[in-house]
Amino acid sequence: xxxxxxxxxxxxxxxxxxxxxxxxxxxxxxxxxxxxxxxxxxxxxxxxxxxxxxxxxxxxxxxxxxxxxxxxxxxxxxxxxxxxxxxxxxxxxxxxxxxxxxxxxxxxxxxxxxxxxxxxxxxxxxxxxxxxxxxxxxxxxxxxxxxxxxxxxxxxxxxxxxxxxxxxxxxxxxxxxxxxxxxxxxxxxxxxxxxxxxxxxxxxxxxxxxxxxxxxxxxxxxxxxxxxxxxxxxxxxxxxxxxxxxxxxxxxxxxxxxxxxxxxxxxxxxxxxxxxxxxxxxxxxx
Numbered sequence: 001x002x003x004x005x006x007x008x009x010x011x012x013x014x015x016x017x018x019x020x021x022x023x024x025x026x027x028x029x030x031x032x033x034x035x036x037x038x039x040x041x042x043x044x045x046x047x048x049x050x051x052x053x054x055x056x057x058x059x060x061x062x063x064x065x066x067x068x069x070x071x072x073x074x075x076x077x078x079x080x081x082x083x084x085x086x087x088x089x090x091x092x093x094x095x096x097x098x099x100x101x102x103x104x105x106x107x108x109x110x111x112x113x114x115x116x117x118x119x120x121x122x123x124x125x126x127x128x129x130x131x132x133x134x135x136x137x138x139x140x141x142x143x144x145x146x147x148x149x150x151x152x153x154x155x156x157x158x159x160x161x162x163x164x165x166x167x168x169x170x171x172x173x174x175x176x177x178x179x180x181x182x183x184x185x186x187x188x189x190x191x192x193x194x195x196x197x198x199x200x201x202x203x204x205x206x207x208x209x210x211x212x213x214x215x216x217x218x219x220x221x222x223x224x225x226x227x228x229x230x231x232x233x234x235x236x237x238x239x240x241x242x243x244x245x246x247x248x249x250x251x252x253x254x255x256x257x258x259x260x261x262x263x264x265x266x267x268x269x270x271x272x273x274x275x276x277x278x279x280x281x282x283x284x285x286x
Contacts, residue, residue: 022078027104054098168192168198
């Protein structure tokens, strides 16, 4: 015998509920938790069993409690089938609808990285080339995710905690790309720092001495310029010797055919070395 739930919300005992599906798309994680949760809630309301999501057990005599537990177990089996098989090790130990529902909410609504994603999408919402219906649909989706992650609370301490989380995420979202590693470490950490702790860490990073990064292209150009200057200096010495006691003839470039140059130091072939190359050469020869 198994539970059959019809669209009118009545519950009866019959065979064959193995084909019942709550959602068309299984829970894949934080990326589709909101859509999955909405589908589960709507399905349970339509079947009149939404109380199984929020209550551990039923009140009444032993017979009523036993019937509740039996129905809940079969509902939990259906709920399991709405979860991707890769995630099932996280849920298999929980054998009531309430525990499965609470576990999913804990896993995917307190995730700081998911909240960062929602805030990033919120601050970058633009209509651009979208039609109005698609644009407003995106706005609505972000609003619903935000409400799930930051529900309205009457608790003052809870409101303060939510404000801290909001400004923490806004601070991370505004960091430049050279601090991506810092942002990724914080988002992946199981312990979320306070805003003050984040400020302190960022200030320490800003105060650390920075060393300029020299690209390989600049290094290659500097090496080439240094080599040209070396050849130029060597050739100048040879030229002076040719005019003096050694009596050697002046060289002639086979590329531009100018006297006093070679292919190695030819400006037409190799380009002129940058000015700082002469400075570097003079400093190294001192």
